[in-house]
Amino acid sequence: MPAVTTSVPPTRPIPGSYGFPVLGPLKDRLDYFWFQGPEKFFRNRMSTYKSTVFRVNMPPTFPFFTGVDPHVVAVLDCTSFATLFDSAIVDKRDVLVGDYMPSLSFTGGTRVVVYQDTSEEAHGRIKSFCLDLLRRSARVWVDEFLGSLGIMLSTIEGDLSKGATSSNFLVPLQKCVFTFLTKSIVGADPSTDEAIKETGFALLDSWLALQLLPVTNIGFLQPLEEIFLHSFPYPFLLVSGPYKKLYNFVEKQGKEVLERATSEYGMTKDEAINNILFVLGFNAFGGFSLFFPSLITTIGRENNGLRENIRDEVRRVLKGTNGELGFEAVKQMELVKSTVYEILRLHPPVPLQYGRARNDFVLTSHDATFQVSKGELLCGYQPLAMRDPTVFKDPESFVPTRFMGDQGREQLNYVYWSNGPQTSSPSPENKQCAAKDYVVWTACLFLAELFRKYDDFECDESSTAITKLEKATS
Numbered sequence: 001m002p003a004v005t006t007s008v009p010p011t012r013p014i015p016g017s018y019g020f021p022v023l024g025p026l027k028d029r030l031d032y033f034w035f036q037g038p039e040k041f042f043r044n045r046m047s048t049y050k051s052t053v054f055r056v057n058m059p060p061t062f063p064f065f066t067g068v069d070p071h072v073v074a075v076l077d078c079t080s081f082a083t084l085f086d087s088a089i090v091d092k093r094d095v096l097v098g099d100y101m102p103s104l105s106f107t108g109g110t111r112v113v114v115y116q117d118t119s120e121e122a123h124g125r126i127k128s129f130c131l132d133l134l135r136r137s138a139r140v141w142v143d144e145f146l147g148s149l150g151i152m153l154s155t156i157e158g159d160l161s162k163g164a165t166s167s168n169f170l171v172p173l174q175k176c177v178f179t180f181l182t183k184s185i186v187g188a189d190p191s192t193d194e195a196i197k198e199t200g201f202a203l204l205d206s207w208l209a210l211q212l213l214p215v216t217n218i219g220f221l222q223p224l225e226e227i228f229l230h231s232f233p234y235p236f237l238l239v240s241g242p243y244k245k246l247y248n249f250v251e252k253q254g255k256e257v258l259e260r261a262t263s264e265y266g267m268t269k270d271e272a273i274n275n276i277l278f279v280l281g282f283n284a285f286g287g288f289s290l291f292f293p294s295l296i297t298t299i300g301r302e303n304n305g306l307r308e309n310i311r312d313e314v315r316r317v318l319k320g321t322n323g324e325l326g327f328e329a330v331k332q333m334e335l336v337k338s339t340v341y342e343i344l345r346l347h348p349p350v351p352l353q354y355g356r357a358r359n360d361f362v363l364t365s366h367d368a369t370f371q372v373s374k375g376e377l378l379c380g381y382q383p384l385a386m387r388d389p390t391v392f393k394d395p396e397s398f399v400p401t402r403f404m405g406d407q408g409r410e411q412l413n414y415v416y417w418s419n420g421p422q423t424s425s426p427s428p429e430n431k432q433c434a435a436k437d438y439v440v441w442t443a444c445l446f447l448a449e450l451f452r453k454y455d456d457f458e459c460d461e462s463s464t465a466i467t468k469l470e471k472a473t474s
């Protein structure tokens with residue numbers, strides 16, 4: 001998938017404009033958060049400029065984000081988006097959420113791995129540590145996940161059996177995700193720490209929210225959202241207490257993991273705890289908290305027989321494994337895997353990715369080429385790139401079987417939710433999500449366990465609530 005060429009076809013100027021200083025960025029910010037919303041914001045401009053590559057401003061901006069440059073080059077088709085995965089072309093230093101970077105206080109003064117570029121020595125070392133964490137946690141990952149999921153499902157079942165018409169799954173889900181991740185990644189059991197046991201997940205939520213509010217669209221009561229949530233960065237002080245509790249928890253309970261970080265990966269104890277907390281809280285907990293609700297509601301609202309087909313496949317495969325459920329079993333579930341990929345395509349949990357041009361280069365889109373200058377910031381919006389009609393047939397529709405069969409699997413080259421193609425592997429040399437495969441397998445485990453225990457479930461049309469959970473009869 002070459003994203004760059006230095007020869008034909010001839011390049012054309014990048015369409016779009018940044019407008020007048022202050023006014024241009026402010027107008028784009030209001031469009032993005034208020035008048036249009038992110039998807040329409042990109043779609044309208046793509047249609048106006050008749051191009052999937054154009055110049056635009058991205059929030060945060062005016063009045064209290066001084067020193068943040070809102071100018072970006074949007075890349076919205078699969079070809080131009082793939083440029084963001086090429087470490088030779090883009091620098092990923094400090095651009096996780098754009099030119100804006102939350103204060104380092106949020107990560108205890110450490111520039112954690114996700115903000116580091118592949119050219120920095122520490123990136124490769126700490127990414128190797130993350131990959132090692134995952135490899136070692138694989139032994140307990142499945143059991144811990146199924147155990148925590150069991151508690152979540154019993155809570156929902158309990159609500160519904162008491163006569164409630166629906167049971168909101170968000171809090172039980174976040175508790176499940178928090179518990180299984182801390183046990184498998186950090187080797188620490190939240191139930192043994194009074195400060196963490198009941199509220200650990202909420203401490204992470206508040207820490208995440210303060211970092212991300214300036215760049216997150218809530219769809220709240222405007223103009224209050226613009227005035228109070230998108231106009232200034234929130235100070236770390238507001239969550240320093242929660243961060244300290246989480247820090248102490250990892251320091252006390254994650255001794256084995258910390259020992260490895262310091263002795264084998266050359267990190268100081270403080271650097272290790274801050275990195276572990278970021279990967280645990282921001283990447284893993286944050287990622288699953290966004291992804292699982294889409295997974296559950298998309299399938300729970302479907303009414304074309306998908307749940308029945310998934311249930312049949314799950315039970316057929318589990319018969320062959322004598323009921324044993326794990327990564328090896330779910331790898332045999334073709335429809336389950338394809339459904340998970342399709343939901344990641346339609347609802348990529350991390351919608352925006354950024355990268356800065358290391359040098360002048362020629363950017364290739366699906367139908368044109370453009371000259372980009374050194375230092376310009378590329379901004380990829382996944383929800384549109386993942387609906388590129390030149391790659392995906394009927395791109396706006398939910399097609400659970402899309403990735404089945406040889407031709408279907410071929411399309412996985414263009415599934416980018418992990419900041420890289422689904423067919424590539426994360427490594428110390430690239431910026432792809434360390435848990436690319438774990439995320440997919442865990443989602444498959446979720447569906448397999450759900451349909452092992454229950455014949456069917458349904459979700460509310462407009463909220464994160466389960467309205468029906470029918471116990472398995474066979």
Ligand code: HEM
Pocket residue numbers: 092096113114115116127130134185279280283284285286287288291349350352353354417418419430431432433434435438439
């Ligand atoms: C549904 C869950 C998850 C989603 C949606 C997700 C998504 C992503 C994305 C989009 C990136 C690239 C960010 C960027 O540079 O623009 C990333 C990076 C990363 N993710 Fe994940 N992630 C998830 C779960 C996890 C888990 C469970 C772990 C580890 C335990 C993890 C570890 C990492 C690490 C270490 C990086 C940084 C890679 C690097 O700097 O080279 N992620 N993730």
